[in-house]
Amino acid sequence: MLKNEKAGYLYILPWLIGFIVLTAYPFINSFYISFTNYDMINESKFIGLENYVNLFKDADFIKSMGATFKYTFLTVPLQLAFALFVAFILNDKLKGINFFRTAYYVPSLLGGNVAIAILWRFMFQPDGFINRFMGIFGIHPVAWLSTPGGAMTVVVLLKVWQFGSAMLIFLAALKEVPGDYYEAADIDGASKPRQFWSITIPLITPTIFFNLTMQLVNAFQEFNGPYLVTGKGPLNSTYLASMFIYDHAFKYFHMGYASAASWVLFVIIVAVTLILFGTQKKWVYYSDGGGK
Amino acid sequence: MSNTVAIAPIKRKKKASEIINPIVRYAILIIVALVMLYPILWLFGATFKTNNEIFTSISFIPKRIDFTPYIKGWQTSTEYTFATYFINTFQIVIPKIVFCLISSLLTAYGFARFNFKGKSILFSLLMATMFLPTVVTRIPLYLLYRDLGVLDTYVPLIANTVFAQEPFFVFMLIQFMRSIPRDLDEAATIDGCGHFGILWRILLPTLKPAMISCLIFQFVWSFNDFLGPLIYITSLEKYPVALALKMSIDASSGVVPWNQVLAMSIIALLPALILFFSAQKYFVEGVTSSGIKG
Numbered sequence: 001m002l003k004n005e006k007a008g009y010l011y012i013l014p015w016l017i018g019f020i021v022l023t024a025y026p027f028i029n030s031f032y033i034s035f036t037n038y039d040m041i042n043e044s045k046f047i048g049l050e051n052y053v054n055l056f057k058d059a060d061f062i063k064s065m066g067a068t069f070k071y072t073f074l075t076v077p078l079q080l081a082f083a084l085f086v087a088f089i090l091n092d093k094l095k096g097i098n099f100f101r102t103a104y105y106v107p108s109l110l111g112g113n114v115a116i117a118i119l120w121r122f123m124f125q126p127d128g129f130i131n132r133f134m135g136i137f138g139i140h141p142v143a144w145l146s147t148p149g150g151a152m153t154v155v156v157l158l159k160v161w162q163f164g165s166a167m168l169i170f171l172a173a174l175k176e177v178p179g180d181y182y183e184a185a186d187i188d189g190a191s192k193p194r195q196f197w198s199i200t201i202p203l204i205t206p207t208i209f210f211n212l213t214m215q216l217v218n219a220f221q222e223f224n225g226p227y228l229v230t231g232k233g234p235l236n237s238t239y240l241a242s243m244f245i246y247d248h249a250f251k252y253f254h255m256g257y258a259s260a261a262s263w264v265l266f267v268i269i270v271a272v273t274l275i276l277f278g279t280q281k282k283w284v285y286y287s288d289g290g291g292k
Numbered sequence: 293m294s295n296t297v298a299i300a301p302i303k304r305k306k307k308a309s310e311i312i313n314p315i316v317r318y319a320i321l322i323i324v325a326l327v328m329l330y331p332i333l334w335l336f337g338a339t340f341k342t343n344n345e346i347f348t349s350i351s352f353i354p355k356r357i358d359f360t361p362y363i364k365g366w367q368t369s370t371e372y373t374f375a376t377y378f379i380n381t382f383q384i385v386i387p388k389i390v391f392c393l394i395s396s397l398l399t400a401y402g403f404a405r406f407n408f409k410g411k412s413i414l415f416s417l418l419m420a421t422m423f424l425p426t427v428v429t430r431i432p433l434y435l436l437y438r439d440l441g442v443l444d445t446y447v448p449l450i451a452n453t454v455f456a457q458e459p460f461f462v463f464m465l466i467q468f469m470r471s472i473p474r475d476l477d478e479a480a481t482i483d484g485c486g487h488f489g490i491l492w493r494i495l496l497p498t499l500k501p502a503m504i505s506c507l508i509f510q511f512v513w514s515f516n517d518f519l520g521p522l523i524y525i526t527s528l529e530k531y532p533v534a535l536a537l538k539m540s541i542d543a544s545s546g547v548v549p550w551n552q553v554l555a556m557s558i559i560a561l562l563p564a565l566i567l568f569f570s571a572q573k574y575f576v577e578g579v580t581s582s583g584i585k586g
Contacts, residue, residue: 008406018455115557
């Protein structure tokens, strides 16, 4: 370890300046703005809790929080379960594993691109690819984009489809599980599903925890998918909190109101994360070293 | 003797399952792969189809190869072609990559190899920003850039990378640096190498794979970035590809020339795809070393 203090500061200086100017200051400022009626035109005035009070009376906001919760609690478990399941199948030494690993990662890689959102919107048109595909099996066309449930399904599917990066992280964790654990279980006659539940899952709980936290924080802030594919959706069914905040901030320039909304979302994310950390002791098993 | 009798049936059983198991596994893997990739394959096929054929055929193979959608799509219905939008995109992406690599490397070096007062607090702050919901800082940042008079320029999109404010990259490099033995540093110090020399001559060559991982993730993410340009870029001549694509489905909301829009979508996906297939292993290393956003 180099003990040259000055040099140490020097190297992190750009980051430190950036942290103060581009992260810490905006963070505090946003809290302050949330107590004002700032709208980019008129002089900013301190109005106390008025924005927050109004938010909880705003049916659009309440609805958007509901949609955000629905979206988060549908996508995160589905995506993680799917990622884990596929990683488990991929973990054995099968021929062509690299091909599949690649194939499953491609959607994660491209998912953020507007092009994919366009494709999604297009596939779920009334006479689009999905409905015609289901038609082959005699299933009636579904009004994907014009019913609340349909629209939510479409954006949830878009997210779940991008399970690749979570899968890669799981795959790395599965590789760390010692093979002799399974051999011992084989000799004891434990079935594969049994082994999965009693050996695999407990040993990779730190990774599940990490993935879960990351995905939750991201899902609560999701913007691109719904904004591009369904917009607000029928009856605002896919009007997520981040879209509400975007509209109020950058369309109507209600900066105070939008900041307050972003703080409500922030507090909810922090609360959910803290609850998750609180439950950690009950189900996350760190090996001797105390985890990563 | 009794041992062999007891073990034998288990062994035979295992063999039977060893044959069935891979078949089931492959079946699942192939079905999942088809579901995953068919949309993209179909998108590719659709770009050669007429608008009519797109809505009547679910086969991804077009009846005939026709490049008209590409030519017309590239020209767009605006006064600019996609060439402009691609150049704009690279004017954002390339500086972001360069700044991100330099600033993240320096910051990671400071945290991984030096002891200084307040380091543990600063490091916790760095880690905290990894989880900090960016939605909270979005509005004040916009106001800050407005006051600096740089709205509708690429400055707000690039500034973060100049100051290493994308903690994923810093964290990834710290992880890699920690795995490099310190003996090398010490040997170099004895040989009269300064701290910058150690970074430049000893660490950097070893960090090459990590740097390449950073480069390609930064490329893909900034290429795909939509919300940033949506907030900051307002004039058409400065639009990156992401905004231009979005516009193409809005502008003509009456009759969308779907085959043209889809053709340009494929073009927009190509850079990331090419990069991915030429540098696959760096992607996998990057994802698994520190875990990334989905």
